Every structure is written in C-alpha cells, then in structure tokens.
Amino acid sequence: MEITPNLSWTLHNEIAIPNDIGQLLVQGEQAVAAFKTFRDSATFTTKRLIVRDAQGMTGKKVEMYSLPYSSINMWSSENAGTFDFNAEIELWTRAGHIKIKLGKGADVRRIDSLIGWAVLQAH
Secondary structure, eight states, rough: OOOOOSEEEEEOOOEOOOGGGGGGOOOOEEEEEEEOOOSEEEEEEEEEEEEEEEEETSSEEEEEEEEEGGEEEEEEOOOSSSSOOOOOEEETTTEEEEEEEEEETHHHHHHHHHHHHHHSSSO
C-alpha cells in the first residue's frame, strides 16, 4: 500500500550542532545530533526533531518544523541497494506521514538508531 507523505525532507552529512539551536530548546532539552539539509539543518534533541528550512532567494525567511518524538507511532528504514544510492526513513506520526530521504554522507543506521533511542526512551 503506497501512502503519499505529508512532508518530505532530505538529510545529508552529519554536521556540528548549529550555534543558534540553543534558543529553540526548552528547559532540560539538549541537542544530540544535527544533519545538513538542502538549505539548512535538522537537529535531533532529547525531546524532538527540529527541521529548519531556509526559504526565498536570500534564505532569510526560515520555516521551522518541530516533531515531538511522542507523536511518532511507527518508523521504517530502507538502506540503499546496489543501484539505489539513496536510503530513506519513513515516519508515521499523529501529524501524518513523513519521508526522510538520506543523501550521500548520511548514515541510515545512525539515523535509525537516533530515532529508536528517541522514541523508545521515556521522555
């Protein structure tokens, strides 16, 4: 059964946690890992996934997505095959279906492990 995702993001290589992510965090929340996206970043914290999407010609307009791990009901991971260079993670959430494509430099097992840790921990 094919389900069209509500959202789709592409993560590339792991990067240093952006300097300004701290201003988005709530008390007791910590950034754990960050990945480069097409125009910005996705940061895994101890409570949620924050995806920043710079928009427009200058990139000054930024759309923020915040996905609490508690809203993830199920996820799947698919590693890249021999002729398929892109792996992907799919999330089924209370907000809908989200597809995360993984570009070169993004380790599907690392991201799968981060999601497993986040969803299965008691937050």
